Amino acid sequence: MAKDTHDNGRHPIQHEGGFDTVGSIATNIEDGFTMAAVGDLLLARPVTKGRHPGFSELIKILHGADVAFGNMETNILDRSFTGSPQAEYGGAYCISVPELGPDLKAMGFNMVSRANNHTLDWGLEGMRETSRVLDENGIIHAGAGENLAQAGAPRFMETARGRVALVSFATSFSPMARACDPAGEAPGRPGLNALRLAKSIVVPPEMLESLRRVREILPHYDRAGKDPSRVAIEETIFKAGEKAGYNFEADARDVAEILRNVRQGKQFSDFCIATNHGHQQEWSDEPPDYEQTLARRLIDAGADTYVGHGRHALRGIEIYKGRPIFYSLANFFCEDLRTPVGADMFAVYGKDPKLDTDAEVTIDEVAKGYPKAEGLVGALTDLIYYESVISVSRYEDNQLAELRLYPIELGHSKRLANRGVPRLALESQAKSILERLQKLSKPFGTQIQIENGVGFIRLQPMSA
Known part of the structure; x- marks a missing residue:
């Protein structure tokens, strides 16, 4: 059976045909x-x-x-x-x-x-x-x-x-x-296997600037934590983009576990x-x-x-x-x-x-x-x-x-x-x-x- 000592981040695994070269084990x-x-x-x-x-x-x-x-x-x-x-x-x-x-x-x-x-x-x-x-x-x-x-x-x-x-x-x-x-x-908690997503609303750049001005007049505005690429108002996050819509970012830890x-x-x-x-x-x-x-x-x-x-x-x-x-x-x-x-x-x-x-x-x-x-x-x-x-x-x-x-x-x-x-x-x-x-x-x-x-x-x- 062939052995491959090079990982390249792809987790090679032995099987009847040797290691799979694309990073996933072949169907068998x-x-x-x-x-x-x-x-x-x-x-x-x-x-x-x-x-x-x-x-x-x-x-x-x-x-x-x-x-x-x-x-x-x-x-x-x-x-x-x-x-x-x-x-x-x-x-x-x-x-x-x-x-x-x-x-x-x-x-x-x-x-x-x-x-x-x-x-x-x-x-x-x-x-x-x-x-x-x-x-x-x-x-x-x-x-x-x-x-x-x-x-x-x-x-x-x-x-x-x-x-x-x-x-x-x-x-x-x-x-x-x-x-x-x-x-x-602390014991574990019963439940389901979850993949958490962070949801953002994508708006045109000029609209993001307007939202930023709204955010700056609200109480407890954290100027030190200001992120130029997004605006957070309460629990809603806004981002700038060419097309209005929604963006979902998968939690990296959950993805790695899955x-x-x-x-x-x-x-x-x-x-x-x-x-x-x-x-x-x-x-x-x-x-x-x-x-x-x-x-x-x-x-x-x-x-x-x-x-x-x-x-x-x-x-x-x-x-x-x-x-x-x-x-x-x-x-x-x-x-x-x-x-x-x-x-x-x-x-x-x-x-x-x-x-x-x-x-x-x-x-x-x-x-x-x-x-x-x-x-x-x-x-x-x-x-x-x-x-x-x-x-x-x-x-x-x-x-x-x-x-x-x-x-x-x-x-x-x-x-x-x-x-x-x-x-x-x-x-x-x-x-x-x-x-x-x-x-x-x-x-x-x-x-x-x-x-x-x-x-x-x-x-x-x-x-x-």
Whole structure:
């Protein structure tokens, strides 16, 4: 076995073909390996035995894959649950019944991410109960744990074509949900694997000067700490730039820890998934400015794919060094039969729990948009929140050979009791979904061909 003594900051690791020369360990799976990836799993009940036309045909796609992955954006609780709805929550108290565990398994899901803005809607008790149910049903999950080391650690699954690792983190989360490690005599804190972002507002230079003058007349202005490149007013930071918008700077310590976990995940597996849940710029088809750089760094560190979710609508697909980056796979389920609903949500929507039902709170929530989800603008009743794809990546010779995109729709026009469960989209809607995804992916240089209502991304084999 070849040995390389030159690090060059790239962390070379031994494998059957020697050290990988681009700084990430080569994919090492058997031919025909497939990964099915979907977006957010927002559901409150089991559905496989229900009356949902077209759903059984759809889940055959998941069953045909070695890995079936989605973002677990709910808590699984039973009636003996001793926790409570938290004062800080992810915009809605996402909750489901214990039967959801075996139902997810029956659908074919075998890996899910846990780090998102709903991880601690029902406190640590809810987080732990959800972990227990997933464990009992053999579903591998990552992103939540008893301290940061556990929440951030890669989790592994054995498949017939190779060992798969999953690293899950979130850029949108309630402040008290962030896990931390022990420090001296202070114990660690349970929670999720968080990537903190510093948000700034970008304005034209002349506007920044006006803001600086405003800042200088306010009390307690710190002249010694004056930074010519930015203006801070209370907790809001303004920067000068050519195009007005938002800037997000990822915390360097959090990034280093996540990259380390991805690197270790690949060292102990044949295929590594990195996944991020974020609501930044939720109103935009374009990913926030930090995300492309981060996704590429994760792939350079060893990830074989990056899966983004949280926007609840599709964003583009990029192929970087032969590996897919999904900037948002939208919703796989968007089913809103959540009950019970915490008192805080009744108050937010001006409802009375003695007069109004849980469903009436949910209807208002969906119609108005989640008020506490950062950057969310507009109603979640729009059709785009009920359209998505199932992505299926197939590998040959340890390279991505083909990526199939199956368009799905989630019953946008159905009544509340039946809405949000996916089925394969029919011809005209399927064409519309795929054409939109073509447009979203074009800025990344990705070409999607449409054949018989299915999208295809085909790659030419890369030289060794």
